[in-house]
Amino acid sequence: MQLGELASGREVAYATMRRLAWSRGPESMRRGFFGVEGLDDLVPDGISYDTQILVEGDTGIGKSVLATQFLYEGLVVGDTCVYIACDEPPDVMRLNMASFRLGTTPYERAGRLIVVDAYARERSRERYSIPDPANLDEFFLYEKRFLEMGGNRPVRLVVDSLSTILSMAETAEIIEFNSNRLRLLRSREVFTLDSAVSAVLEEKAINALRHAYPMIINMRFAVSDGITQRYVQLGKLKSGQFQATQHPFTIDPRTGIVLQSRQA
Ligand SMILES: Nc1ncnc2c1ncn2[C@@H]1O[C@H](COP(=O)(O)OP(=O)(O)OP(=O)(O)O)[C@@H](O)[C@H]1O
Ligand SMILES: [Mg+2]
Incomplete structure (x- = not known):
């Protein structure tokens, strides 16, 4: 079976249209999408x-579901995807992918999906792991090594969540580590999604993180008409634009995040 056949026809058709849109440009113009239809509509040019991208939000809001869809999209469009699991065992992401009808094993065998266990630490039985991810120098060294495994393909990176590995660090250390890291990711054109639970970090640290990223996604629970609802907001701070609109969404077991405006 070809790798492409692992994803369902609809997803492949949807991704192929978008892939054609950006693949005509030169390498440095490569543009990608989240893999979430309603969210992708908000960035029509990719x-x-x-x-x-910093994905900031409440516990249980759907950050890991979004991360899974971002990886799924990367696999479908031909990227090498590096996933660093910090909050839960890597198998949770594999199961989430399977519930979206994408088996990860062939992609892992082919070196297209590099699953890194930064959760079990030195007890990890995974092929790739980071024994002491809270040691930020060590984390950065391992992360660079895994990114180098991307070969000639475009590379996507997910760290879920960055706040877990930063939770024990001082604000100054966090700023230095992450600015060096973001500089490297930018220069190597690594399309990155870092998730963070803001409550885990000091206000100064989370504010510094917010300013360092060119794109921020906010995911929040809020009560509307007495009903608790999930909301997502897409912001682009660096370019000066910030889209204030909060989009209500739900999580579907088979397709993931569904923006309410997309629901039939
Ligand atoms: N494959 C799935 N299908 C359906 N629902 C799911 C799936 N995976 C997670 N959920 C549900 O989606 C919600 C969001 O889960 P998710 O793990 O993405 O939250 P999170 O923002 O990453 O939380 P945390 O900060 O605790 O890591 C939860 O209510 C969870 O039960
Ligand atoms: Mg999570």
Whole structure:
């Protein structure tokens, strides 16, 4: 079976249309999408691969579901995807992918999906792991090594969540580590999604992180008409634009994040 056949026809057709849209441009113009139809509509021209996205939000809101869809999209469009699991065992992401009807094993065998266990630490039995991810120098060294495994393909990176590995660090250390890291990711055009639970970090640290990323996604629970609802907001701070609109969404077990305006 070809790798492409692992994803369902609808997803492949949807991704192929978008892939054709950006593949005509030169390499440095490569643009990608989240893999979430309603969210992708908010960035009709896609996002350039030298962009890093901070996904900030409440516990249980859907950050890991979004991360899974971002990886899924990367696999479908031909990227090498590096996934660093910090909050839960890597198998949770594999199961999420399977519930979206994408088996990860062939992609892992082919070196297209590099699953890194930064959760079990030195007890990890995974092929790739980071024994002491809270040591930020060590994390950065391992992360660079895994990114180098991308070969000639475009590379996508997900760190879920960055706040877990930063939770024990001082604000100054966090700023230095992440600015060096973001500089490297930008120069290598690594299309990156870092998730963070803001409550885990000091206000100064989370504010510094917010300013460092060219793109921010906010995911929040809020009560509307007495009903607790999930909302997502897409912001682009660096370019000066910030889309204030909060989009209500739900999570479907088979397709993931569904923006309410997309629901039939
Ligand atoms: N494959 C799935 N299908 C359906 N629902 C799911 C799936 N995976 C997770 N969920 C549900 O989606 C919600 C969001 O889960 P998710 O793990 O993405 O949250 P999170 O923002 O990453 O939380 P945390 O900060 O605890 O990591 C949860 O209510 C969870 O039960
Ligand atoms: Mg999560």
